[in-house]
Amino acid sequence: MNPLAFFVIFAVVLAGMEAFAWATHRYVMHGWGWGWHASHHAPREGMFERNDLYAVVFAVPAIALFWIGVNRWSPALPMGLGVTAYGLIYLIFHDGLVHRRFPFLKSPKSGYLKRLVQAHRIHHAVHAKDGCVSFGFLYAPPVRVLKAKLRQGA
Numbered sequence: 001m002n003p004l005a006f007f008v009i010f011a012v013v014l015a016g017m018e019a020f021a022w023a024t025h026r027y028v029m030h031g032w033g034w035g036w037h038a039s040h041h042a043p044r045e046g047m048f049e050r051n052d053l054y055a056v057v058f059a060v061p062a063i064a065l066f067w068i069g070v071n072r073w074s075p076a077l078p079m080g081l082g083v084t085a086y087g088l089i090y091l092i093f094h095d096g097l098v099h100r101r102f103p104f105l106k107s108p109k110s111g112y113l114k115r116l117v118q119a120h121r122i123h124h125a126v127h128a129k130d131g132c133v134s135f136g137f138l139y140a141p142p143v144r145v146l147k148a149k150l151r152q153g154a
């Protein structure tokens with residue numbers, strides 16, 4: 001496969017995953033999937049939370065894309081890599097940095113990463129299925145915008 005096409009597909013899928021993650025978080029996790037996600041809006045007891053099962057579920061299409069990419073249709077390979085890259089970014093920054101599951105990561109003091117952490121903390125300001133704001137992750141709106149939305153009741 002042409003390396004440029006490979007990279008473009010990878011980048012488009014990686015960016016598209018943010019939209020997919022937003023929609024899934026907004027309509028599945030805070031919808032019919034709340035049964036698993038509620039654990040993520042409550043203090044964690046022990047190493048894992050029921051919400052971690054979503055990571056297991058999302059690994060299935062990524063593995064399927066790898067298999068298809070290697071055996072049947074090559075464009076599926078950069079797609080699988082894009083999905084996996086988003087998953088890794090989410091693991092490191094969402095679980096590691098924001099939720100302190102990797103204690104060696106330091107809280108950012110300024111810039112985009114600080115805004116990303118704040119935007120997600122605002123998502124966790126509400127401990128219920130309804131009334132939350134800030135469902136995306138990598139696209140982090142300014143805190144004042146999110147706070148205003150939160151005051152309006154989302």
Ligand SMILES: [Zn+2]
Pocket residue numbers: 025029030037040041123132
């Ligand atoms: Zn949530």
Ligand SMILES: [Zn+2]
Pocket residue numbers: 040094098099120124
């Ligand atoms: Zn979170």
